Amino acid sequence: MTPALVLVAVGVRFGESTILDSVDLAIEKGEWVGLIGPNGAGKTTLLRAITGAVAFEGSVEIGGRNTSAVKRRQLARSVALVPQHAVLPPGMRVVDYVLLGRTPYLGEVTGPSRHDLNVVAGVLDALSLSEFMDREVTTLSGGELQRVVVARALAQESPILLLDEPTTALDIGKQQAVLELVDRLRRQRDLTVLSAMHDLTIAGQFPDRLVMLSGGEVVAEGRGRDVLDPSLIRAHFGADVQIFDDGFGGIVVVPVRSQEEINDSTP
Amino acid sequence: MTGDEIRPSHLPWWWFAGALSALGAAVLVAVLLGAVHLDASSVVASLIDRLPFIDLDSGLTDREEAILWDLRMPRIVLGGIVGATLAVAGGAYQGSFRNPLADPYLLGVAAGAGLGATIAIAYGPSIPSTPFGPLPLLAFLGGIGGVAATYAIGYSVRAGRTAVTLILAGVAVAAFLTAIQTYLQQRNTETLREVYGWILGRLSTVGWTEVWMVLPYVVVATVVMLAGARRLDVLSVGDDEAVTLGVDPTRVRLVIVLAATLGTAAVVAVSGLIGFVGIIVPHTIRIVFGTSYRIVLPLSVVLGATFLILADLLARTISAPAEIPIGVVTAFFGAPFFAVVLRSSRGLGS
Numbered sequence: 001m002t003p004a005l006v007l008v009a010v011g012v013r014f015g016e017s018t019i020l021d022s023v024d025l026a027i028e029k030g031e032w033v034g035l036i037g038p039n040g041a042g043k044t045t046l047l048r049a050i051t052g053a054v055a056f057e058g059s060v061e062i063g064g065r066n067t068s069a070v071k072r073r074q075l076a077r078s079v080a081l082v083p084q085h086a087v088l089p090p091g092m093r094v095v096d097y098v099l100l101g102r103t104p105y106l107g108e109v110t111g112p113s114r115h116d117l118n119v120v121a122g123v124l125d126a127l128s129l130s131e132f133m134d135r136e137v138t139t140l141s142g143g144e145l146q147r148v149v150v151a152r153a154l155a156q157e158s159p160i161l162l163l164d165e166p167t168t169a170l171d172i173g174k175q176q177a178v179l180e181l182v183d184r185l186r187r188q189r190d191l192t193v194l195s196a197m198h199d200l201t202i203a204g205q206f207p208d209r210l211v212m213l214s215g216g217e218v219v220a221e222g223r224g225r226d227v228l229d230p231s232l233i234r235a236h237f238g239a240d241v242q243i244f245d246d247g248f249g250g251i252v253v254v255p256v257r258s259q260e261e262i263n264d265s266t267p
Numbered sequence: 268m269t270g271d272e273i274r275p276s277h278l279p280w281w282w283f284a285g286a287l288s289a290l291g292a293a294v295l296v297a298v299l300l301g302a303v304h305l306d307a308s309s310v311v312a313s314l315i316d317r318l319p320f321i322d323l324d325s326g327l328t329d330r331e332e333a334i335l336w337d338l339r340m341p342r343i344v345l346g347g348i349v350g351a352t353l354a355v356a357g358g359a360y361q362g363s364f365r366n367p368l369a370d371p372y373l374l375g376v377a378a379g380a381g382l383g384a385t386i387a388i389a390y391g392p393s394i395p396s397t398p399f400g401p402l403p404l405l406a407f408l409g410g411i412g413g414v415a416a417t418y419a420i421g422y423s424v425r426a427g428r429t430a431v432t433l434i435l436a437g438v439a440v441a442a443f444l445t446a447i448q449t450y451l452q453q454r455n456t457e458t459l460r461e462v463y464g465w466i467l468g469r470l471s472t473v474g475w476t477e478v479w480m481v482l483p484y485v486v487v488a489t490v491v492m493l494a495g496a497r498r499l500d501v502l503s504v505g506d507d508e509a510v511t512l513g514v515d516p517t518r519v520r521l522v523i524v525l526a527a528t529l530g531t532a533a534v535v536a537v538s539g540l541i542g543f544v545g546i547i548v549p550h551t552i553r554i555v556f557g558t559s560y561r562i563v564l565p566l567s568v569v570l571g572a573t574f575l576i577l578a579d580l581l582a583r584t585i586s587a588p589a590e591i592p593i594g595v596v597t598a599f600f601g602a603p604f605f606a607v608v609l610r611s612s613r614g615l616g617s
Contacts, residue, residue, distance in 0.1 A: 076513030091558030104513035117270030
């Protein structure tokens with residue numbers, strides 16, 4: 001079967017600097033792949049290249065079709081992005097914000113159809129957002145807001161969902177809630193998920209597979225326990241960590257001070 | 268929950284009808300007030316008489332009819348057109364640049380259009396008042412030049428760029444273009460007597476010439492801006508996110524800014540530099556009715572017209588028989604209003 005999303009030798013350059021260099025990646029339908037890597041590794045840029053927000057070399061194929069041959073509106077029906085820091089228009093209500101997700105289906109001037117409104121209603125229900133419908137987006141708390149942004153992406157009804165560090169601003173309870181939601185939605189809706197992730201333990205728990213980017217290149221790829229390796233993390237994050245099994249098939253990554261530093265700082 | 272319970276923001280017809288009634292009332296008051304007294308019922312009869320298939324005897328003398336139809340009405344209609352265009356263009360610029368302070372006057376568009384129009388009148392053929400002559404064309408080119416220069420300067424600022432940066436760039440561009448325009452005007456006082464007082468704006472007209480001259484441009488520009496309202500709502504989440512929603516932000520911005528500039532240039536060519544209409548009207552609508560451009564833009568057309576007709580009424584009656592330039596009136600209300608918008612928009616990125 002054709003993978004849902006295929007990247008072939010994708011590169012992004014801004015002038016002299018190379019942000020992404022020849023990235024290859026294939027994601028199966030229904031799979032959740034986590035993108036990890038230090039700051040500046042190119043995680044966000046990779047997601048932006050897939051949505052067409054940034055010019056790139058190489059090719060991105062969705063369902064076997066090259067995205068450069070697809071119109072923007074068509075692409076927005078195939079890929080939705082949950083940005084790291086969503087821009088919140090002052091005064092916009094939640095229902096209008098979520099309805100923006102239907103933009104790729106609306107005509108130039110015509111308003112939303114009955115079907116569009118039904119989709120929005122379904123998404124608001126699924127994310128327990130009905131009671132927030134008339135609130136202004138700028139008045140929401142971090143956890144509510146993240147659900148609203150996910151709702152907008154789901155309203156696009158696209159089979160591929162990209163998440164850019166979806167839990168950055170949330171406390172650990174909200175982090176788990178949002179990620180469980182993503183997991184539930186991808187099972188219910190058969191979504192393919194690619195998420196840039198900051199927290200390595202969370203990256204070791206949720207996705208089926210991890211890809212580690214560093215300096216714009218893929219440096220490791222595979223199951224969580226293979227990619228979350230202390231020496232790889234030492235090499236690319238400059239961090240000392242210990243890895244534990246959580247006993248349920250997931251992985252726990254714990255930062256620890258290196259023995260040398262401790263010895264140096266002890267008089 | 269079903270789609271029936273989903274109530275997206277929209278413009279209810281009765282809001283629009285209410286705005287139209289306000290416009291009608293403003294027109295009526297403006298028609299009745301002036302140096303020569305006209306009887307109210309006769310004026311209404313004369314207005315109705317002009318409707319198709321209706322024949323009424325207004326009882327006005329020929330002279331009164333002339334005052335009504337050749338002096339007051341053209342000026343009121345022109346004021347309405349100018350106000351509608353400046354207001355909707357202000358809203359459109361604010362959406363395109365995602366900048367609450369944007370306004371045709373503050374972006375350098377009006378100054379550029381004024382310069383273009385001055386050049387056309389000073390050096391062009393002596394019959395300027397046709398819709399497709401050099402006057403509107405040069406005004407449009409000047410307006411485009413003004414907004415392009417403002418945009419280029421404003422966005423060349425990298426560190427600490429905010430909504431205010433673009434406006435500062437606009438102030439510099441407008442000052443420069445107005446300086447050139449004033450210089451040309453001084454050098455050509457003979458040919459430019461007709462545009463004297465332009466910098467402060469004016470609506471004194473003779474007959475319907477100006478109305479017919481700007482109408483085609485204004486209609487096209489307004490239709491394009493109104494059709495783009497939904498796209499402007501999408502742009503409000505930023506360029507990157509607009510792309511993921513299937514909208515090309517560069518194309519939307521280009522089309523809307525060109526339309527807003529076309530409309531602005533056309534009305535500046537006949538009315539001069541009238542400031543702040545594009546700030547006052549759209550922002551008042553946002554506060555009272557909602558922030559969606561599908562609400563802001565259509566209401567700006569109607570209430571912009573209403574606002575400028577009333578401002579012009581004030582300009583010609585407050586110290587009658589003398590007239591104060593209408594730009595003075597709009598600035599008198601607009602500048603304090605701008606200060607309020609500035610305060611509440613502090614920290615907004617561009």
